[in-house]
Amino acid sequence: MSIVFEKPHALTDAALHYCPGCTHGIIHRLVAEAIDDLKIEGKTVGVAPVGCAVMAYNYFACDMVEAAHGRAPAVATGLKRAMPDNIIFTYQGDGDLASIGMAETVHAATRNENITVIFVNNAIYGMTGGQMAPTSLPGQVTQTSPYGRDVNVCGYPIKICELLSNLDGPEYLERVAVNNVKNVKNAKRAIKKAFENQINKKGFSLIEVISSCPTNWGMTPDQALAWIDEKMIPYYPLGVYKDKSAQKDSEVKA
Amino acid sequence: MAKVTFKTDLCKGCGLCVTVCPKKLIVLSKDKLNKKGHSPAEMTDEEKCIGCAFCATMCPDCVITVEK
Numbered sequence: 001m002s003i004v005f006e007k008p009h010a011l012t013d014a015a016l017h018y019c020p021g022c023t024h025g026i027i028h029r030l031v032a033e034a035i036d037d038l039k040i041e042g043k044t045v046g047v048a049p050v051g052c053a054v055m056a057y058n059y060f061a062c063d064m065v066e067a068a069h070g071r072a073p074a075v076a077t078g079l080k081r082a083m084p085d086n087i088i089f090t091y092q093g094d095g096d097l098a099s100i101g102m103a104e105t106v107h108a109a110t111r112n113e114n115i116t117v118i119f120v121n122n123a124i125y126g127m128t129g130g131q132m133a134p135t136s137l138p139g140q141v142t143q144t145s146p147y148g149r150d151v152n153v154c155g156y157p158i159k160i161c162e163l164l165s166n167l168d169g170p171e172y173l174e175r176v177a178v179n180n181v182k183n184v185k186n187a188k189r190a191i192k193k194a195f196e197n198q199i200n201k202k203g204f205s206l207i208e209v210i211s212s213c214p215t216n217w218g219m220t221p222d223q224a225l226a227w228i229d230e231k232m233i234p235y236y237p238l239g240v241y242k243d244k245s246a247q248k249d250s251e252v253k254a
Numbered sequence: 255m256a257k258v259t260f261k262t263d264l265c266k267g268c269g270l271c272v273t274v275c276p277k278k279l280i281v282l283s284k285d286k287l288n289k290k291g292h293s294p295a296e297m298t299d300e301e302k303c304i305g306c307a308f309c310a311t312m313c314p315d316c317v318i319t320v321e322k
Contacts, residue, residue, distance in 0.1 A: 007316040015315070
């Protein structure tokens, strides 16, 4: 008998603190699998965010740094410039990356810093108890929008991939989801590519992962995954939003 | 036939493996509780398991190891 599936080496044995059914665990595993596949565990440094994933440093077996709220891309910029041979990734939620850390995100992208950003979008502030996030959908009921998000008062959700794709800087932007087996396998490919881009010195790669929050959405884990299909993916279409190298290749061929 | 092992004490009983199993072989235990107090997932009929590892792919807590 051979092993078909086991826990990746780049994850520690610590039990994850996430709520039952939270897909943060799947995304952690996909990042660890990419680190294992590329055999870069010894030279990888991760930057943990503030939010649900704040304790990511307990779970990844590589070196980790904890950044101030939203400042992970800035910390990663410093790490990468000081240690260009190391592989630097950040792991951030939507409150961290799309709200308080928006400036750092946009500027790291426009400078095309050679880092990998894993952006977990679950359309709500999870750790603080389910308040409305910049990525909450129009009409979505949260603790701070009990009648649903009113776009006339609160504005529209921020679509990070679309926003950053207008910049000339970033190398690779893709949005994936982890709500079924097919999407998880696709997310794995995307995350691995984001790390490969950094190894090949291509520049800023951001993977937006549509994730679930059963606890704060008030659903069972199963219903939450179905809600991603019904509500989130139509608003946040999956796909590659920018791939500068592929663009260049096709221009050369043309 | 494939061999599926569960690290029972890591399981949070979310049931994502139960819904994703194409052969419907996994259930949440009705008579056992793990260290955390959750009803852990368990295999009912290993003989029928095809070793697709869908359960392990969807498990957020790396509870499941699949051998084939």
